Amino acid sequence: xxxxxxxxxxxxxxxxxxxxxxxxxxxxxxxxxxxxxxxxxxxxxxxxxxxxxxxxxxxxxxxxxxxxxxxxxxxxxxxxxxxxxxxxxxxxxxxxxxxxxxxxxxxxxxxxxxxxxxxxxxxxxxxxxxxxxxxxxxxxxxxxxxxxxxxxxxxxxxxxxxxxxxxxxxxxxxxxxxxxxxxxxxxxxxxxxxxxxxxxxxxxxxxxxxxxxxxxxxxxxxxxxxxxxxxxxxxxxxxxxxxxxxxxxxxxxxxxxxxxxxxxxxxxxxxxxxxxxxxxxxxxxxxxxxxxxxxxxxxxxxxxxxxxxxxxxxxxxxxx
Amino acid sequence: xxxxxxxxxxxxxxxxxxxxxxxxxxxxxxxxxxxxxxxxxxxxxxxxxxxxxxxxxxxxxxxxxxxxxxxxxxxxxxxxxxxxxxxxxxxxxxxxxxxxxxxxxxxxxxxxxxxxxxx
Numbered sequence: 001x002x003x004x005x006x007x008x009x010x011x012x013x014x015x016x017x018x019x020x021x022x023x024x025x026x027x028x029x030x031x032x033x034x035x036x037x038x039x040x041x042x043x044x045x046x047x048x049x050x051x052x053x054x055x056x057x058x059x060x061x062x063x064x065x066x067x068x069x070x071x072x073x074x075x076x077x078x079x080x081x082x083x084x085x086x087x088x089x090x091x092x093x094x095x096x097x098x099x100x101x102x103x104x105x106x107x108x109x110x111x112x113x114x115x116x117x118x119x120x121x122x123x124x125x126x127x128x129x130x131x132x133x134x135x136x137x138x139x140x141x142x143x144x145x146x147x148x149x150x151x152x153x154x155x156x157x158x159x160x161x162x163x164x165x166x167x168x169x170x171x172x173x174x175x176x177x178x179x180x181x182x183x184x185x186x187x188x189x190x191x192x193x194x195x196x197x198x199x200x201x202x203x204x205x206x207x208x209x210x211x212x213x214x215x216x217x218x219x220x221x222x223x224x225x226x227x228x229x230x231x232x233x234x235x236x237x238x239x240x241x242x243x244x245x246x247x248x249x250x251x252x253x254x255x256x257x258x259x260x261x262x263x264x265x266x267x268x269x270x271x272x273x274x275x276x277x278x279x280x281x282x283x284x285x286x287x288x289x290x291x292x293x294x295x296x297x298x299x300x301x302x303x304x305x306x307x308x309x310x311x312x313x314x315x316x317x318x319x320x
Numbered sequence: 321x322x323x324x325x326x327x328x329x330x331x332x333x334x335x336x337x338x339x340x341x342x343x344x345x346x347x348x349x350x351x352x353x354x355x356x357x358x359x360x361x362x363x364x365x366x367x368x369x370x371x372x373x374x375x376x377x378x379x380x381x382x383x384x385x386x387x388x389x390x391x392x393x394x395x396x397x398x399x400x401x402x403x404x405x406x407x408x409x410x411x412x413x414x415x416x417x418x419x420x421x422x423x424x425x426x427x428x429x430x431x432x433x434x435x436x437x438x439x
Contacts, residue, residue: 074387074406110389110405136426140389140403182395182423183431224365225429282364283427285387 060167060304063091063098063128064212066249067269069137070119071109076285077293080109080271084122086318087270087299091126098301099166100128104249104267105135105177105214111147120151134160135214135250136177145178161192163199169304170203172196174213176228186215186228186250193230197237208243208304216248218257218264221277226251238262245302245313251283253296254315265313268298294319332379332413335401359383360432362390362404365424367432374414375439381411390430395421 065087072080091098103123108115123130132152134145139159141147149160156162159175174196176186188196200209211217217234219227228234238244244262252274256265272285273296280286288296298317356378361368363385374380382392384404392401392410398420401410414420414436424430 076387110403137389140426180425180428182393182421182428184428223429225427282366282386284364 061094061096061098062302062304063094063101064104064247064267064300064302065091065101065123065270066104066214066267067106067135067252067271068103068119068123069106069109069269069271071112071115072271072285074272074285076272076287077297081118081122083294083297083318084119084270086294087297088122088126090299090316090318091128094301096303098128101126101130102171102173102212102247103130103132104212104247105133106137106249106269107132107135109137109271111138111140113147116147116151131164131171131173131212132160133173133175133213134177136180139177157195158189158191161195167304169208169210170200172199172209172211174211174217174234176213176215176217176231181229184229185219185222185225186213186217186231188228188230188234193233193237196234200237200241203241205240206242208245209238209241210245210247210302211238212247214248215250216255216264216266217246218259220251220255220266224277224283226277226283235259235262247300247302252286254298254300256313265300267300268296268315268317270297270299270318273297332415334411335404335409357381361385362424362430365390365427365430367422367424367430370431371433371435373435373437376415376417376436377413378436379411379413380434381409383407383409389426390424391426392422393425395423400425 068084069080070084077083091101107119134148134152138148139145145159149156153160159178161173161175163170163172165171174188174192176188178187179189180187215228216226217228217231221227239260242261246262246264248264248266249269251266252269252272253276254266254268256263258264273288274283275286286296295317298315300313300315303312356375358372358374358378358380360372360380360382362382365386367382372380382401382404384390384406387406389403389405391403392399394400399412404410414434417436417438420434420436422432422434
């Protein structure tokens, strides 16, 4: 599992610090720490990023958390709530307090009120604002997403998409888990794509863009549905920008690649790992020895540092 | 036509969750007395068998054996299960002849087909 990200294409010179990235992998299981420097994203190891590289400006950091699956209680992880609690405890000990958190979906396992309540109660303890997009597990209520929208959808459009600006960066939360078609992948739909085109139209190409959605917007592994059918159209609108960072969840493992100015990154789950594409009969929960579980769960932080260095993404497992 | 109306026209569905049973029966539908039963198992994100051929009046029951929830949704929306957690089951009685494509709305790469024809 340690080398699962070896499968993903990666750049040599585009700012992804592979050594650092693997270093952070030894501390698997909590989330992704993101920092933007010069408007470009990169992933670096915790030690490398925070010790060796001293940013000239105080970094602006936000955090990504994903796939909490609160309510999941199967053998891969009989207590998804307690590993979410551990992830939040990690967030509270970060050397730089993130400005906010994004949750890239599958907050709950079965969209039950209690699952959302339990997740909210723990995530609130991080003490920072949270921006959500839904995963397919969050839209399983009778109203097919009404419960999610009532709780998290304030100010959003359609199935829950929205954008906002902070510190000169434009953030876009997309929903690609509704109206999925038989045999297909994730789906954004025409309404959302039209909205996205308009949303981006007024921005200068030098505006750093961060897009987040549940299912990867790039095709990771179509055999398991790991991709977005109309993702290419969204990426077409993003091409002209000098710095685009796309953050996803859904696949419960870290993967990344860079295409032109677009950097893709998926975060770990805080609940259970899923297998590397093609290494198992299905994408079902990967059962690992209890003592190793926390190596596969995690958070990620992103630092935005104005300057010449790329944006730094730091994945932090719950345990090493 | 919504799923319930469609079910009234073409079939009958029931859904069983681990702790409860739900039955939705349309009074207009005549169910054959010796109705046949067929199972489709959901394992490893796969409907098995993916294609089945049954006689009109056959009740097909899907059972989810995965640790992840799934659904059973007709592509033409003629039937649609609620979410099936582990060991959850959904049944639908096929009264009309035809080919009924279906998929999991959570994992749409999971597809299957029920062919209903007179033996």
